[in-house]
Amino acid sequence: MHEQKLPNKDTLQRKRLLTRAAFFGLFLLAPVLNIFRYDLTETQFVLLGFPLSFNLELAWVSQSSPAEVAGQILVWFILPITLLVPLVLWIAWKWGRIYCGWLCPHFSVVETINHLMTRVTGRPTLYEALRKGRRGKVLHWAGLALVCGLIGFSWALAMLSYLLPPIPLYTDLVTGNLSFYPAMFLAVATLLFTLDFLFARHLFCKYGCAFGVVQSIAWMTNGKGRVVTFDTKRAAACRDCTNACDEACPMRLPTRSHKRAKFTCTQCLQCVSACRDVQKNNPEGSLLSWEPGEPGKQTVLIPVRQVDPSPHRQNA
Template sequence: MKQPNQRLRTLTRSAFFALFLVAPVLDIFRYDLTAGHFVIFTYPLSLGLESIQGNDAALQILLRVLLPAVILIAAGIWIAYRFGRLYCGWLCPHFSVVELINGRMEKLLGRPTIWEAGSKPHSVSSWLILVIVAVLIAFTWAVGLLGYLLPPLELYQDLLTGELGFTSWLFLGVATALFTIDFLFARHLFCKFGCALGVFQSLVWMMNPKALMVSFDAGRAALCKDCDKACDKACPMRLPARSIKRKKFTCTQCSECIQACNQVQKDNPDGSLLHWGNGDPRRSSDADKIIPSVDIGAQK
């Protein structure tokens, strides 16, 4: 199977993050608390049932609410069943922040999370920069989310002029604080255990033995002895990239591990040991015996 292009993933997640921020401004999608209805593609979403009764009202509910919901859910289930958490790795705005904070933390502290050992000395300035970045992103998120509930142009104008109401300021303050804590300390935990959409995709993905996943060429495992676990270190979710499927339950299909292995094996004519494939070729009882031996060798 053709290996993924990280430039394409950067483009898709950046475009979706931008869409996440501008959707309420352009009236693509939002819920207007002041009017009490959804706005989709500039049109108020109203069932128009005021003058309809009986069977006609039931038909309108079926066509305008239930049928679109069923189609959307069915499409999501099919994508998750075939490709896993593709939305998480290629579109999700939260996962984009996870990777961004990982990169900043790696640059400033020499580690992608606060829970791992670092290669750089801790300094107050590094932590200060990291906290400022997290707070700015968290505040942007809070303002963006509030724009889904209040008329966004009025919200931004009130924010710039300082005329925002107490309730709105309270929302922004609480949301910014919660997002900052999440981004600094619990972003991976949220993706793994706190995101209902992500966990649902993982559960559906695990049901398909032929689903898309990152596969490891265990027959060439000896090549890993000269590597410093580059694939594991590259994983934004901190997963064992060479392990079997059940140990990569929360894999987001971002393919960063494949990219890392490609770099390590760039001079190898046989190429990377990791690749996208359909199903796990190592589902036998011996699979758990193969991977630990690889990890021990990688500690050389």
């Protein structure tokens, strides 16, 4: 017998790690490098190092007619939004929450803390751990809380650097000369982010993120949008598996169910990678795949009425 060749190691999650890390770095460094931020001290946006005033300087506005001002607003503000919003909705319509799963900094934190909490309690979320009676060690919980606090502080500082000049902000922070309001912002935001990361990170993604919900709604209106699909004809191959796909899902979704049950799927495809790993010795491969959906099979927000394709008999 010929030796069976195993498939190449799944590199899907490695690619996703690169995109997430790159975007997370961009999220942290964008204000420092003046790539994008809003300067409260100057009350204007900064884009690629240049002030973005939409060409509406006060001196020019005071000397211009209403039609000229309206034209500037149309060209520099309304038109870009008119072009950008449909593009974002089209991407979501076609691929779902792909921004969330492949780029979003918050979702990167969700996955990181899920991994750490699994190491502490054996479960990725606190609620699952408590239901299973797995409380973990106090020392491990202290370490996890410290990590969440540090990540929460870094997020609060990053958010503040989008509003205030970053270099003076960091200098004041290091030298202990931070003024009252920035200090209060850091304290409150750090607390909120820490609580979110500890207790409600994936719940926020599911129910609290407006951008995520908009992406999901756009995706659900497309019956042919890409979705994680389960090969029901080979369901028997799941017999010896311990729900690896469901366990891998950061959003805690039923990965083998229909599309409506996966409304908040972030297209991270961790379930697909988990199934590939379980079925690596199976010649037929994974039972989960990411492919265009089939309208009418519980894949759209409003169920599609099934029509019998056979022609109706006409009465003689």
